[in-house]
Amino acid sequence: MLSKSQIKLITSLKQKKYRQQHGFFVVEGIKTINELLQSNLVLYALYTIESFNINAKEEVLISEADLKRISFLTTPNKALAIFKIPESKSIDAEDFIVALDAVRDPGNLGTIIRLCDWFGVKNLVCSKETVDCFNPKVIQATMGSITRVNISYVDLVGFLTESKLPIYGAFMDGENIYTKKDIQAGILVMGNEANGVSKEVEALIKEKVSIPRFGELKATESLNVATATAILLSEFKRR
Amino acid sequence: MLSKSQIKLITSLKQKKYRQQHGFFVVEGIKTINELLQSNLVLYALYTIESFNINAKEEVLISEADLKRISFLTTPNKALAIFKIPESKSIDAEDFIVALDAVRDPGNLGTIIRLCDWFGVKNLVCSKETVDCFNPKVIQATMGSITRVNISYVDLVGFLTESKLPIYGAFMDGENIYTKKDIQAGILVMGNEANGVSKEVEALIKEKVSIPRFGELKATESLNVATATAILLSEFKRR
The missing domain is CATH 3.40.1280.10 (SPOUT methyltransferase, trefoil knot domain)
Known part of the structure; x- marks a missing residue:
């Protein structure tokens, strides 16, 4: 079950203002979430209808109906994750x-x-x-x-x-x-x-x-x- | 004012089946409609909130509310036109x-x-x-x-x-x-x-x-x- 405050947080992340305020962004779909899990990005929460078997306390199994409530997509794609917005690195001024x-x-x-x-x-x-x-x-x-x-x-x-x-x-x-x-x-x-x-x-x-x-x-x-x-x-x- | 049958026709043209049945397709936005008006395509109907000054019986001035009812876009762009689907020409087999x-x-x-x-x-x-x-x-x-x-x-x-x-x-x-x-x-x-x-x-x-x-x-x-x-x-x- 998703709490009201969880739903409120996720929905707010559609807007830049709240992404900047909370320091989070949303990613949907198993393929893209898996790519991000393998990067240096920090996972904050993972709401999914099938376990990713990542043994992480951030993973929460939810129903399809719940996913539909939080997804930004017309056709939700099995999982929605919240990651922390990383600090941007300094620009390499020598490179293209x-x-x-x-x-x-x-x-x-x-x-x-x-x-x-x-x-x-x-x-x-x-x-x-x-x-x-x-x-x-x-x-x-x-x-x-x-x-x-x-x-x-x-x-x-x-x-x-x-x-x-x-x-x-x-x-x-x-x-x-x-x-x-x-x-x-x-x-x-x-x-x-x-x-x-x-x-x-x-x-x-x-x-x-x-x-x-x-x-x-x-x-x-x-x-x-x-x-x-x-x-x-x-x-x-x-x- | 738009009639019910006009609205029904336009809405049906979202689907390929009805585009093929009627032989029509929908175009929105002043810029694209103007480009198509200058081509060989045949105009069937033009619903617009501002006149295109094309002196054509196909042009019908409508309200913004009416445009919102027929538009396929989240933000309607002043006009919606219906054109006839042209017959496709034979393929030039010598060209790229x-x-x-x-x-x-x-x-x-x-x-x-x-x-x-x-x-x-x-x-x-x-x-x-x-x-x-x-x-x-x-x-x-x-x-x-x-x-x-x-x-x-x-x-x-x-x-x-x-x-x-x-x-x-x-x-x-x-x-x-x-x-x-x-x-x-x-x-x-x-x-x-x-x-x-x-x-x-x-x-x-x-x-x-x-x-x-x-x-x-x-x-x-x-x-x-x-x-x-x-x-x-x-x-x-x-x-």
Whole structure:
């Protein structure tokens, strides 16, 4: 049985305000929970309809009806866990860094975290306007890779101003990434879904890059920010 | 005012069965509706809270409350239109083709359609198990590019068997796409989110390709099918 206070705590964690207040975030689904259990993250509570056999006092067996009451998903996936939000590590200023300027969609951020993991990018730097990485929809989209990428929320203008790395940014009118020479380890800035990179951040970008369009000219739509990040990271890393 | 039968028709179009029965699909949001109005698609009805000034008898001004009743979105976006499902054109067998083997997620299909448009891929061939491209969530994710890509649902095994083009497929253990030589116009097969390419289709693939992983080895998770499609299409087209 779940107590009223447990249900209240879990439900509150949908909101960033309460995640920050309590220092907890929610993860759902056996596969992702198992990935997080194998990481350095600290488990606070695990509510599940089938035992994980982890011999932990944090595990509480609950009914399917109870899971339905606490789950954030339309179709609950057998278990819901609460983990402590880890302290973010300092950013390795020598390594390749992806920086996000107000990416708002949780699915996009989750996909970008997964891409950083795939391409060995250890540091993801987000402007304060970027969606919270402990948002349940972000966690769901990362498929466990959130444990392998160091994510920091910073004043992006201040961070870029202080950095000594070359700063690249994705723009519609940038230099063709396929033919660009001299690509080095640096910072790759990706902008907001609707408005792209903000004016203040744009002023700090020395190298504007672009993915050429092969389709008909009359179509002006840009690529989705997550797919553009996929293509650009692939280009940076393949060389 | 909306009539009961109008509401019933619109609501039914959430389901593939009724889309096929009536031959209609739903599009929401001013931007996407405007893109579709400029295409060859035939408008059947347009319910909107602000006039599009298109001087069409299909346009019906409705209240916000009415829009909320018919919208498939949590936050309705000013207008909802019904268009006729176009007849699919014959597949250009000489051109580069993307083929999907049971891609199930509407967001992934929508993103892949948008990618085909960007990279000038005119033909997208889907197995019958692939999610319907007139699913409202697919239409939403395509951002209008559905009007510029010819999408066909076929018996994929039969289609590949008859094709004379080279057949490439994305696999975890394929040849490194960055170093692969002799990439030609052909068919690129992408598999299901959970299970990859099916055994029957795999048997028809001559060239298995793979995107190298740069991150830690202990992480075994694959890339999302839409981001993998982005990177592979970029590789095919950049040469």
